[in-house]
Amino acid sequence: MFQSLNGSVSQAAQIIANGTTNCVKIHDLQVSDFTKCALSSYDSEFLAFGSPTVYEQMTPLVEGAIQYLKGLHLIKGRKVILFGSFCWLDKAVNQMKKMIEQAGGVVVAEITFKMAVDSKTTQQILESLKLLV
Numbered sequence: 231m232f233q234s235l236n237g238s239v240s241q242a243a244q245i246i247a248n249g250t251t252n253c254v255k256i257h258d259l260q261v262s263d264f265t266k267c268a269l270s271s272y273d274s275e276f277l278a279f280g281s282p283t284v285y286e287q288m289t290p291l292v293e294g295a296i297q298y299l300k301g302l303h304l305i306k307g308r309k310v311i312l313f314g315s316f317c318w319l320d321k322a323v324n325q326m327k328k329m330i331e332q333a334g335g336v337v338v339a340e341i342t343f344k345m346a347v348d349s350k351t352t353q354q355i356l357e358s359l360k361l362l363v
């Protein structure tokens with residue numbers, strides 16, 4: 231699940247989806263909705279959340295999705311990858327981490343990148359997927 235303004239977080243989400251042989255359901259929160267996210271999460275082994283830092287916060291849609299899934303106990307016990315884009319200081323990933331841990335999720339990777347996904351970020355994402363098995 232992710233929200234993206236200019237596309238870099240969306241690009242990272244695509245790398246996650248393409249980087250595993252597992253069946254991955256990808257939700258762009260600007261076109262999907264929380265109920266669809268919940269249905270996908272219900273039988274998922276792992277979850278991934280992505281957000282840019284906007285006004286020193288994760289985006290409201292990502293915050294809402296985490297809150298919604300937490301309420302349905304769909305985060306507890308699951309492995310979670312977090313990823314986020316920023317320009318000068320990441321805040322989104324740290325905030326997501328706190329919420330996920332409060333919900334009982336296990337954060338296995340935190341990937342932050344400045345404005346754009348480069349080859350190093352791509353490598354980090356692919357490495358993080360190995361932690362899910």
Ligand SMILES: Cc1cc2nc3c(=O)[nH]c(=O)nc-3n(C[C@H](O)[C@H](O)[C@H](O)COP(=O)(O)O)c2cc1C
Nearest residue numbers: 234235236237238239282285286316317318319345
């Ligand atoms: C309205 C707005 C507010 C932003 N606020 C922050 C901020 O507080 N801290 C920061 O490091 N970057 C900030 N940025 C930069 C974005 O985090 C950065 O452009 C990021 O790469 C956007 O991700 P995206 O390409 O997935 O949309 C802001 C960008 C916009 C458009």
